Amino acid sequence: MLSKSHNNGLVLAAMRKISSKANRMLAPRFGQQLGYVLNSEYPKAGGTWFGKMAAEIMQLPYPEHNAFPTGCPCVLHNHWNWSPKLPRGFYLTRDGRDVMVSLYFHRVRELAANNPVAERRFGKRYERLFGKGWDPDDSIKNLSAFIQDEFDRPRDSRQNWRDHVMNWHDGGRGRSNVIYLTYEQLISNPQATVMRVITEMTGQEPDPWVVNQTVDKYDMKRQTGGRAAGVEDRSSFIRKGVAGDWVNHFSRASAELFHQLAGDAIISLGYEEDPQWWENRTYPD
Numbered sequence: 001m002l003s004k005s006h007n008n009g010l011v012l013a014a015m016r017k018i019s020s021k022a023n024r025m026l027a028p029r030f031g032q033q034l035g036y037v038l039n040s041e042y043p044k045a046g047g048t049w050f051g052k053m054a055a056e057i058m059q060l061p062y063p064e065h066n067a068f069p070t071g072c073p074c075v076l077h078n079h080w081n082w083s084p085k086l087p088r089g090f091y092l093t094r095d096g097r098d099v100m101v102s103l104y105f106h107r108v109r110e111l112a113a114n115n116p117v118a119e120r121r122f123g124k125r126y127e128r129l130f131g132k133g134w135d136p137d138d139s140i141k142n143l144s145a146f147i148q149d150e151f152d153r154p155r156d157s158r159q160n161w162r163d164h165v166m167n168w169h170d171g172g173r174g175r176s177n178v179i180y181l182t183y184e185q186l187i188s189n190p191q192a193t194v195m196r197v198i199t200e201m202t203g204q205e206p207d208p209w210v211v212n213q214t215v216d217k218y219d220m221k222r223q224t225g226g227r228a229a230g231v232e233d234r235s236s237f238i239r240k241g242v243a244g245d246w247v248n249h250f251s252r253a254s255a256e257l258f259h260q261l262a263g264d265a266i267i268s269l270g271y272e273e274d275p276q277w278w279e280n281r282t283y284p285d
Helices: 004-034 047-058 096-112 116-130 139-152 161-172 183-188 190-202 208-217 252-268
Strands: 036-041 074-078 089-093 178-182
Touching: 004 036, 004 074, 036 047, 047 074, 047 089, 047 190, 047 208, 089 161, 096 116, 096 139, 096 161, 096 252, 116 139, 139 161, 139 252, 161 178, 161 252, 178 183, 178 190, 183 190, 190 208
Parallel strands: 036 074, 036 089, 089 178
Antiparallel strands: none
């Protein structure tokens, strides 16, 4: 028999799913009138981190895990696909190889915590993908199957990583209501990046003191109780907080597969210059 907390978790997840669908319907038709500022990303691109900072600086609510539709001005985090009908917003991009690693460990963490939604969505599926009794820590072995599965059946967006980011970049290019930034820019210079995109969005430069205070508030050390960027904790939502960690987890097979699935996007977005980037590397396997 399922526990009460397990059932409650499933009910809350269902309510959040309905709320998200309602917001997705409201945004193209009424988002501008409601004052939505979209905070769009493919999952694990840093959207939660950035969205909280943007909302605080812009003095707007940041509805998180809402069980009810949002009907007021806010910074609205989402994984929606590109549409020209969407209201103004930010689009955050991250190297897809790092996204796959981060997403893998995010799913592993949820399963380890006995998250009822994760158990229902991924428990038996991952046993079929990785084998019965699979080792969650063996990312090097598991990532190829994980990447193929994420591209074949994307869960948190209706498109795979490659199609999602390329449609946003191709569709929104030249539109003044879409402001682009990257996870890598946020990691290397968060103050300058946040200052730039908020200014572009609002037409007014925010107070530098407010930006610095907000960035400091959401710094990794403050959010994790003192853990520095690069120090890994696989049980935390903020696992490592660095760019380029994929090199520690991709096997040659994983890199070649990702090249086949999304190599054009890696080149187009500037993450690699050499079209054969995967060939001349040393891999941890």
